[in-house]
Every structure is written in C-alpha cells, then in structure tokens.
Amino acid sequence: QVQLVESGGGVVQPGRSLRLSCAASGFTFSSYAMHWVRQAPGKGLEWVAGLSYDGSNTYHADSVKGRFTISRDNSKNTLYLQMNSLRVEDTAVYYCVRERSHPHYYMDVWGKGTTVTVSS
C-alpha cells in the first residue's frame, strides 16, 4: 500500500545539523511533488518545505529559508530534509507528505512522522 516512512530524527544541540529521510513505497514516487510539514509540541501544523516531482523547483518557508534544504532521489524513492543551524524552535514532529496536483492541490498521504528535539 501507499506508505511514507520518515527517519533521522533525534536529539541535537542548537547550531548543529540533522538530515531527515522519507522512504516512499506503493506509488510512483517520481510522479509526485513532496513536502515536509512540522508540528511543534502542543502546536499546530506548519508547512516547512516542498519540491516538484523532479526536484527542479524547491520551496521553503521563511522560518527555515537559508537553514533547511529539501531534496529528493527518485532512483531511491527517498525525500530528504537537510537541517542546518538548528534552533530550539525547530523542535517538532516532522511529517513527510505527498502532494496531489493538477487539477487539484492538496496533501493526501502523510507519514507517521519523526521527532526532532533541539536542546542543549
């Protein structure tokens, strides 16, 4: 079945880096735009970053621009989020999400999430 499985979360000190991965299965990964969405403890959802089906177009929220980079490897059916210069406020559950587009635009498949804790 269609599945997204995130990994790479953990506890990291402020200013350090972490790379999240998302393994996709059950669908043609290379045909879909993908996103990362995060949720801080007790807070709402926040869109973090997205990229087109072929990775040629990337988009990042202002809150992470210049620090986080989204990328993908379609040969490995994997989505990545490189997170540098981490801050305490980046602490959250990070979800990997598939986008449905053309003619509609919404996020239809979500992974279970991976937890990132930034703390000294």
Next chain:
Amino acid sequence: QSALTQPASVSGSPGQSITVSCTATSSDVGGYKYVSWYQQHPGNAPKLIIYNVTNRPSGVSHRFSGSKSGNTASLTISGLQAEDEADYYCSSYRGSSTRFVFGTGTKVTVL
C-alpha cells in the same frame, strides 16, 4: 507566513451537527478553490478528510462536508460521534513560494 484563522474549540453532543470555520485574507481561502481539511487524533498523523473545498476522499464518512463563502471555508460534521473528537486543520494552496498554509487548528469535543 500568515495562518488561516480557526476557532480554538468547538463542541457538540452526539448526533448534533457542528461547523468549524476557516477565515483568511483574500489571497488564501478567498482567492483559491484548493481548500482542504485534515483530522488529527492525539498521537497520530493528520488525515485528509476534504479536498478542493467540498470533495471527500474515498473511505471518508459522508458525515463530513465542506463549503466556502467569500473568505471563509467551513467544515461541517453531521451526526456527531465520539470518534470525531480530534483536532481539525484547514489548509489552502497558495501556489507561490509558500506552497501551502495551514489554519490555526480547532479542537472538536464530543460532550
């Protein structure tokens, strides 16, 4: 990025109907038809329940329905059930450098 505004909480008794609103600037909900809604139970990932304002994915109960008027989108839950108790988020596709924006979230309580 500005968020879409939702009421913090809405409650109702079993069998009743409730409505969750989602209000934004014209550049979000009002200007676009790509409004979606997500249900999130504690400890779980969000689940898509409405897309393109009014459409239900396969497998989602007919008790969930969506609508939009001007700058406000709405989610209605009919015949409220205990299992509907969860957090609900609206979202709008922006089609710009910020691809999606989420609402502030609404906690639905079944009394």
